[in-house]
Amino acid sequence: MSGVELADPVPVQLLAEDGTFTEHPTFSRFIEGLDGEALRGLYRHMVLERRFDTEATSLQRQGMLALWVPALGQEAAQTGAIAALDSKDRVFPTYREHAMALYRGIKPEELMGMFRATRHTGWNPHTYNFNGYSVVLASQVMHAVGWAMGIKQDVATGALKEGRAENEIVLACLGDGATSQGDAHESMVFASSYGLPVLYFIQNNHWAISVPQQTQSRTPLAHRAAGYGFEGIRVDGNDVLATYAVTQYMAEQMRAGAGPKLVEAVTYRMGAHTTADDPTKYRSQDELEVWKRRDPIARYRTWLEAQSVLDAETAQEVDQEAAELAKDLRTAVHSMESVPLERVFDTVYAEPHRQVEVEKAWLKDYEAGFAEEGRVADQ
Amino acid sequence: MSQTFNLPDVGEGLTEAEIVSWHVSTGDSVEVNDVICEIETAKSLVELPVPFSGTVKELMVREGETIEVGQPLIRISAADSGAEESPSATDLTTAEPQTGSAAAESSNKAPAEDEQKSAGRAENADEEQNQALVGSGPKADAPKARARTRPADLDLIDISDLDLPPGSDQPAGRSVSRAGLGGRSAAEMVRAATPPVRALAKRFGLDVAQLVGTGPDGRITRDDVETQAHHASDRVSGTEAVSLYEGPREEQVRVRGVRKATALNVAASASEVPHVSVFKEVDVTRTMELRSALRSDPSYQNLNVSPMLFAAQAIIRAARKNPQVNATWHESHYTLCNYVNLGIAAATPRGLVVPVIHDAHAYTPQGLAAAITALTSDAREGKTTPAQMQGGTISITNIGSLGLDFGTPILPPGQASIVVLGAVRTKPWIVEGQVVPRQIMTVGGSFDHRLIDGDLAGAFISDVASVMEEPGLLIT
Numbered sequence: 099m100s101g102v103e104l105a106d107p108v109p110v111q112l113l114a115e116d117g118t119f120t121e122h123p124t125f126s127r128f129i130e131g132l133d134g135e136a137l138r139g140l141y142r143h144m145v146l147e148r149r150f151d152t153e154a155t156s157l158q159r160q161g162m163l164a165l166w167v168p169a170l171g172q173e174a175a176q177t178g179a180i181a182a183l184d185s186k187d188r189v190f191p192t193y194r195e196h197a198m199a200l201y202r203g204i205k206p207e208e209l210m211g212m213f214r215a216t217r218h219t220g221w222n223p224h225t226y227n228f229n230g231y232s233v234v235l236a237s238q239v240m241h242a243v244g245w246a247m248g249i250k251q252d253v254a255t256g257a258l259k260e261g262r263a264e265n266e267i268v269l270a271c272l273g274d275g276a277t278s279q280g281d282a283h284e285s286m287v288f289a290s291s292y293g294l295p296v297l298y299f300i301q302n303n304h305w306a307i308s309v310p311q312q313t314q315s316r317t318p319l320a321h322r323a324a325g326y327g328f329e330g331i332r333v334d335g336n337d338v339l340a341t342y343a344v345t346q347y348m349a350e351q352m353r354a355g356a357g358p359k360l361v362e363a364v365t366y367r368m369g370a371h372t373t374a375d376d377p378t379k380y381r382s383q384d385e386l387e388v389w390k391r392r393d394p395i396a397r398y399r400t401w402l403e404a405q406s407v408l409d410a411e412t413a414q415e416v417d418q419e420a421a422e423l424a425k426d427l428r429t430a431v432h433s434m435e436s437v438p439l440e441r442v443f444d445t446v447y448a449e450p451h452r453q454v455e456v457e458k459a460w461l462k463d464y465e466a467g468f469a470e471e472g473r474v475a476d477q
Numbered sequence: 478m479s480q481t482f483n484l485p486d487v488g489e490g491l492t493e494a495e496i497v498s499w500h501v502s503t504g505d506s507v508e509v510n511d512v513i514c515e516i517e518t519a520k521s522l523v524e525l526p527v528p529f530s531g532t533v534k535e536l537m538v539r540e541g542e543t544i545e546v547g548q549p550l551i552r553i554s555a556a557d558s559g560a561e562e563s564p565s566a567t568d569l570t571t572a573e574p575q576t577g578s579a580a581a582e583s584s585n586k587a588p589a590e591d592e593q594k595s596a597g598r599a600e601n602a603d604e605e606q607n608q609a610l611v612g613s614g615p616k617a618d619a620p621k622a623r624a625r626t627r628p629a630d631l632d633l634i635d636i637s638d639l640d641l642p643p644g645s646d647q648p649a650g651r652s653v654s655r656a657g658l659g660g661r662s663a664a665e666m667v668r669a670a671t672p673p674v675r676a677l678a679k680r681f682g683l684d685v686a687q688l689v690g691t692g693p694d695g696r697i698t699r700d701d702v703e704t705q706a707h708h709a710s711d712r713v714s715g716t717e718a719v720s721l722y723e724g725p726r727e728e729q730v731r732v733r734g735v736r737k738a739t740a741l742n743v744a745a746s747a748s749e750v751p752h753v754s755v756f757k758e759v760d761v762t763r764t765m766e767l768r769s770a771l772r773s774d775p776s777y778q779n780l781n782v783s784p785m786l787f788a789a790q791a792i793i794r795a796a797r798k799n800p801q802v803n804a805t806w807h808e809s810h811y812t813l814c815n816y817v818n819l820g821i822a823a824a825t826p827r828g829l830v831v832p833v834i835h836d837a838h839a840y841t842p843q844g845l846a847a848a849i850t851a852l853t854s855d856a857r858e859g860k861t862t863p864a865q866m867q868g869g870t871i872s873i874t875n876i877g878s879l880g881l882d883f884g885t886p887i888l889p890p891g892q893a894s895i896v897v898l899g900a901v902r903t904k905p906w907i908v909e910g911q912v913v914p915r916q917i918m919t920v921g922g923s924f925d926h927r928l929i930d931g932d933l934a935g936a937f938i939s940d941v942a943s944v945m946e947e948p949g950l951l952i953t
Contacts, residue, residue: 156510160528161485161609215610374488376521428509 117400171368174394178341275306335363
């Protein structure tokens with residue numbers, strides 16, 4: 099295999115912090131196809147997700163969700179990437195890809211099942227070509243490689259299923275923390291060895307809970323791709339246009355059989371790692387202020403307004419729609435019915451399994467131990 | 478109609494939080510998600526958004542107060558039903574909850590009770606719609622609930638390869654399973670040998686329950702299985718060996734408890750401390766006569782009056798004269814002890830223990846007799862506490878009770894001297910040129926030679942011996 103150049107450590111950027119646009123010799127052409135409606139669509143989606151996200155955080159604070167994983171600040175990275183894909187391209191998300199999930203049409207009540215602890219996965223991955231959230235770091239990138247191997251085998255043996263396309267690619271999402279997992283390494287070795295259409299999409303949000311990005315890697319994460327023999331690009335993940343363009347650029351080559359690629363979207367987690375985390379304990383307010391100025395939605399709105407693509411009335415409509423979505427989310431969460439705990443055992447294995455049966459029986463026995471106390475409490 | 482917001486679990490498994498500051502006051506109107514207060518949990522400072530809109534009726538917790546998850550935090554009257562509450566009704570809902578009997582006794586309070594009940598129902602009705610996972614729901618005390626009964630331990634380990642008799646596949650603790658496994662429960666058995674080792678044993682046709690493990694924590698290792706298999710094949714191959722006694726040809730016995738502690742102590746002491754021993758034969762006839770006298774003395778009733786008692790007092794006296802025998806060596810210095818903590822070695826069913834009489838020099842003769850009696854009986858019954866075995870400065874061991882005359886004991890850790898008493902025997906002894914029968918005993922000891930040379934050891938043992946020879950010296 100020929101040598102692969104190291105990624106430019108300066109992230110690709112089209113929109114600067116202040117909303118000014120700079121042409122890029124390679125990537126500008128990928129956004130030329132976006133008309134006013136498509137551009138407004140990106141804006142609308144980011145605003146909706148952000149409102150959805152803050153409502154979910156509130157719901158957790160009110161005891162309605164067991165946990166929430168805020169994506170605040172990462173709206174552009176997620177929206178830019180998912181918008182650049184075909185709806186048939188399978189996505190293997192982490193547990194933070196809310197903008198991607200909503201983009202694919204996953205409904206609030208489906209998305210919240212896991213966070214309300216009523217479902218393992220609230221949606222059918224085949225319906226949305228969007229796999230279940232994975233809480234186990236980097237496990238999803240191996241699933242992505244497996245899926246890509248399946249595509250390759252299906253194409254090779256002429257057994258492609260109806261509705262599937264030959265040039266599908268797979269989006270493997272991971273964070274800067276997960277890149278330190280052995281699983282991430284192994285999956286990249288396999289993807290490269292077999293020339294699989296896996297696009298590694300790293301959202302480098304600078305913090306793996308309390309571990310800073312500099313500890314995860316002394317070099318830009320995009321440089322790692324060269325070690326496996328494929329291309330990596332750093333992009334400003336708070337620039338929705340650049341992220342969209344770079345993802346398109348990569349996808350285009352991959353559909354032509356170029357094998358795996360890697361995108362490192364440089365972004366920032368503005369909120370807590372999860373609602374059980376307090377980021378003020380490990381990062382400075384000064385750092386937060388720097389990233390506030392790089393807000394992905396604000397800069398994009400400035401540019402849209404300057405281009406006269408977005409007017410005040412449309413922006414207000416989007417805000418109104420976001421408020422409706424938040425309300426829908428609240429209603430959905432409040433009306434979610436809890437499932438009998440026993441049911442969680444029924445979806446672990448397809449066939450009966452001794453260990454699961456033993457655990458289920460034990461739980462039933464354990465729960466029965468509360469019966470007497472329950473009666474007292476009801477009085 | 479009012480709604481109560483109970484403290485939720487804002488982290489994962491938190492049980493309580495402190496209310497740091499309120500951001501609203503009674504009478505303020507709030508919208509859904511307005512921040513009402515800041516709380517501090519074990520994990521973080523968190524701003525709490527309110528789940529209802531309406532008017533704040535009551536802040537139910539003071540700033541600085543810590544409450545448990547599920548306890549009420551704030552009461553809000555619904556915004557869209559402002560007219561339903563009369564002032565008196567408000568008072569009633571904020572009143573102290575009344576017990577049923579108190580309300581029933583006072584008939585003029587009956588309407589109040591009704592109001593309260595209906596208010597309670599309304600609240601519950603609201604909260605059922607808004608059922609929180611933890612905290613705000615009607616079963617808000619769920620995190621504190623404890624199961625009344627405990628199901629049996631979870632049995633997830635496949636032990637079918639152990640070929641246990643029927644009924645053995647039971648949770649740990651059933652006697653039936655222990656009986657068939659040489660005192661081990663099935664669960665212990667599984668912990669004692671990994672599946673590959675169990676598989677190996679099975680290949681050799683060995684019963685894993687009969688093996689003794691030599692690995693960490695008594696785990697049965699591959700070597701244990703192979704050694705046992707080797708012995709088994711020896712027996713099979715014809716040279717049928719005769720047993721010395723009934724039992725297996727070799728047996729690995731686990732080292733534990735007192736045996737283990739003793740082994741560690743004596744090994745450390747013998748390898749670190751250069752021991753030196755001296756002996757002297759002593760005519761203890763007068764001591765034995767005094768002993769007979771004391772045995773019939775009412776003040777010594779029920780006390781064990783043995784040569785040990787006299788030896789103990791002799792040691793205390795001799796230590797006063799030869800302070801360096803009652804000391805601890807520390808390489809750069811040694812500690813002289815101006816007191817005697819007397820260790821008394823006792824053979825017990827559990828093994829050798831050395832309980833200590835602290836400040837033995839402060840005891841009266843009767844007191845010392847009582848202390849020795851109590852200490853030795855405690856030791857034999859296994860009731861000696863670890864504290865009773867600490868801090869000895871000098872020890873005594875009576876091998877005479879075993880019918881022995883000479884012995885070179887190992888020093889207890891940190892002590893420089895141990896006195897050994899042999900058996901008292903009637904022997905021919907020359908007194909004033911005549912051979913006469915006298916009661917003779919060997920008195921000796923082991924000493925830390927870093928601290929105690931032969932002359933000092935000799936002087937000390939001679940001083941002990943002279944008291945044993947002439948117990949009247951004790952009153953000098």
